[in-house]
Amino acid sequence: MKQDLETARPTMILGDLSHRFASPDGRMMDVLTDVNLTIREKEFFTVVGPSGCGKSTLLNIVTGMIKPTAGEVRLLSGDRELDRLEVGYITQDSNLFPWFTVLENVMMPLEIRRVPKRERQERAREWIKIVGLDGFENHYPRQLSGGMQKRCSIARTMVYEPEVLLMDEPFGALDAITKTTMQKTVLDLWQRRQTSVVFITHDLTEAIALSDRVAVMTGRPGRIRRTVDIPLDRPRDVYNITDSTNFQELRRELWGLLENDLDS
Ligand SMILES: Nc1ncnc2c1ncn2[C@@H]1O[C@H](COP(=O)(O)OP(=O)(O)OP(=O)(O)O)[C@@H](O)[C@H]1O
Ligand SMILES: [Mg+2]
Structure with a gap:
């Protein structure tokens, strides 16, 4: 796996990205500074960093929702440029249509992509089942719990099988059992579909359980402090990941890089 990744082609290149936002008082605030990252094809890449360091902003830039103040984003699939419609984005809020x-909701992206009605229904129902929402097909978002809304938004993105998947703390609001089950579902899907994933989390155990590499960001303005390889064998047992050889060492290393920032 590791060998494959080292020779894998890039699917996302972030070059010298910087971004400033205007604060409500009109002053400019630096949010991201000189972010350089290359995500490889089929890689599971995670970003961790303190709250407010610019992680969601980074994903918004990748999807084109925000134009960066400086730098560029390239999305590739083999030799061709990737269309934005091929990028799946599970945002920090569920963002369901009320x-x-x-x-x-789950059929919507397929409608946009002009998938025939019958297939739309089949694929949507399949994903609703995978995320454990069967029986709730006719509920409106307000009739779901927060965790169920999150699972619905995951199904809505997974259903069109994007080439690149961006996930912004997708499991943060879930209870521990659902969270681990969803981690396993995402890993199984990733293994089967071989998409590239950029994943954001605050949870270092989750980062180690899922990723090939973890980038640790500094506090705002966010920079990449270091990128750490996670050389654990695959397939991984997310339920018992803390028992893996090297787990504690990796966790200490990542925590040390985060703490470094809290001290400064
Ligand atoms: N549209 C906006 N206009 C002005 N400032 C913004 C805007 N969006 C985000 N910010 C600011 O940019 C900074 C980074 O926000 P961002 O949401 O990217 O952080 P984050 O790393 O995702 O944090 P968290 O882990 O809490 O989700 C924050 O200080 C925030 O106030
Ligand atoms: Mg965020």
Whole structure:
């Protein structure tokens, strides 16, 4: 696996990205500074960093929702540039359409991609089942718990099988059992579909359990402090990941890099 990754082609290149936002008082605030990252094809790449360091902003830049103050983003699939419609983005908020049911929400991206109605229904129902929402197809988002809304938004993105998947703390709001089950679902899917994933989390155990590499960001303005390889064998047992050889060592290393920032 590691060998494959070392020779894998890049799928996302972030070059010298910097971003400043205007604060409400009109002053400019540096949020990201000189972010350089290359994510490889089929890689599971995670970003951790203190709250407010610019992680969500980084993903918003990748999807084109925010134009960076400086630098560039390239998305590639082999030799071609990737279309934004091929990038899946599970945002930090669930962002479901409140006037659509669970089934309608999950079918929506397929409608945009002009998938025939029958296939839309089949694929949506399959994903609703995978995330454990069968029986709730006709519920509206307000009739779901927070964790169920999150699972619905995961199904809505997974259903169109994006080439690149961006996930912004997708499991943060879930209870421990659902969280671990969803981690396993995402890992199984990633293994089967071989998509590239950029994943954001505050949870170092989750970062180690899922990733090939973990980038640790500094506090705002966010820079990449270091990128750490996670050389654990695959497939991984997410339920017992803390028992893996090297787990504690990796956790200490990542925590040390984060703490470094808290001290400064
Ligand atoms: N649209 C905006 N206008 C002005 N400032 C913004 C905007 N969006 C984000 N910010 C600021 O940019 C900084 C980074 O925000 P961002 O949401 O990227 O952080 P984050 O690393 O994702 O934090 P968290 O871990 O809490 O989700 C924050 O200080 C925030 O106030
Ligand atoms: Mg965020």
